Amino acid sequence: MDSGSFLTFDLSLLGRFELTGPDGIVDLPSKKLAGLLTYLACTAPEPQSRAKLSALLWGSHFETQARQNLRQSLFRLRKVLGPDALQGDGEFVSLNKATVRCDVDRFDALIREGGPDALSAAVDLYRGRFVDDISVPENGWNDWVTGERDRLQGLALGAMVRLGEQELSAGRAEHALKAGQRAIALNNLREDAHRLIVRALADAGRRAEALKHYEDVLALLRHQLNLEPDTATWLLAAELRGQQPSNRSQAVREIAREIARPATQVRSAGSERRQLTIMACHIVDSMALSARLDPEDMRDLLTDFHKAIDDVASRFDGFVAQYLSDGTLVYFGYPAAHEHDAEQAVQAGIAMLDVVGGLRAASGMPLQARAGIATGVVVFSEQLETGDMRRRVRRVATGETPDLAARLQGAAPSGAVVISAATQRLVRQRFDCRALSAIEVNGLPQPVEVWQVLG
DSSP states (O other): OOOGSOOOEEEEBBBEEEEEETEEEOOOHHHHHHHHHHHHHHHHHHHHHHHHHHHHHHTTSSSHHHHHHHHHHHHHHHHHOTSSEEEEEEEEEEEOTTTTTEEEHHHHHHHHSSHHHHHHHHHHHSSSBTTTTTOOOOOOHHHHHHHHHHHHHHHHHHHHHHHHHHHTTOOHHHHHHHHHHHHHOOOOOOOHHHHHHHHHHHHOOOOOHHHHHHHHHHHHHHHSSSOOOOHHHHHHHHHHHHGGGHHHHHHOOOSSSSSSSSTTTEEEEEEEEEEEEEEEEEETTHHHHHHHHHHHHHHHHHHHHHHHHHHHHHHHTTTEEESSEEEEEEEEEESSSSOOOOHHHHHHHHHHHHHHOOOOOTTSSSSOEEEEEEEEEEEEEEEEEEETTEEEEEEESSSSSHHHHHHHHHSTTTTEEEEEEEHHHHHHTTSSSOOOOOOOTTOOSOOOOEEEEOO
């Protein structure tokens, strides 16, 4: 049958679930039916096994009952979407993408495109948290949907900041300001979004407001996380404090190599290329947790989380390079490289998830975390800050590897360690791993192989 003869449906998942057909809104009779369509739409056109689908949505049932529930749900979906919507026979099922157009597909494509118009469209398309109104009391579903929510929100935040940077470069400071404000409305601890706001205010001639916003960010980070701002944020504030009205825009756009700040000096300590294994570890669904907890309790919880990360990293020769509010980046192989750095990183990842799982929020709720580990060549630089009774060394690795580690973390199931193919090749003699679906990473031409560590 020609694809033009299919009934076509539009499926909105960014925000509330909404299925629209030729005759308007389609009401599905159950949350699990909506969940099944959501999963098939997000994984299309890849075939999904019936065993995986039944475990996802009926994992707490006996296998026979779970299989029967899946058969009934697939039958109901065919009645709603038409006989050509679901493809495959026997053990595997897939959704025909010509039948159901999903906003997540469009969102991912716009993010990959990356131009100003594409990013603007992606930001507009992100209307809220992924399927915010679908709740299914099954562990398999909760693990998957939590990972997708974090992944999509991370992409949306990145798109907002990138769009704001592009608007700023084009001289549209007010548009950049709106992009930054939208980003911090989603995550008010996102430092790059706050820096965008500060720069936009300064470029718009609102220097006093820019400095006030910086001071507010400083207080927020200290109160919520007991952390100091990143080096880039310090440098931006130093630019604003030291600039003259006649060179305001140029000063904000250019980060100086060495900037004088009252009682503070910043200098570069050189750079090098080297192989590094990097682990990104984050708390699962921290935004929902933050919404339920008192700010003081959330701060204490994050302090305990960071201490646990510190303790585990030190046991396995890891260097905690950066705290990211609800997560952290840990380097293995720096400052000193060792033969088994990748193995140490995987051991640390397993240990971290175990330790974090033993922490408790004030409500008594246990924490869950997930980790992504990648190995590759990075350009490594040091920045030393002194003054105001502080002495801090920032070690920053740039390149594909830290971005890949963060992306793998976002793709990891709750309570799991996911590693890149390069890391898996280094540790496969010691750890059992299973291959997961490849993922696409911005800036890389091919999908990236992904492996989950089993032990």
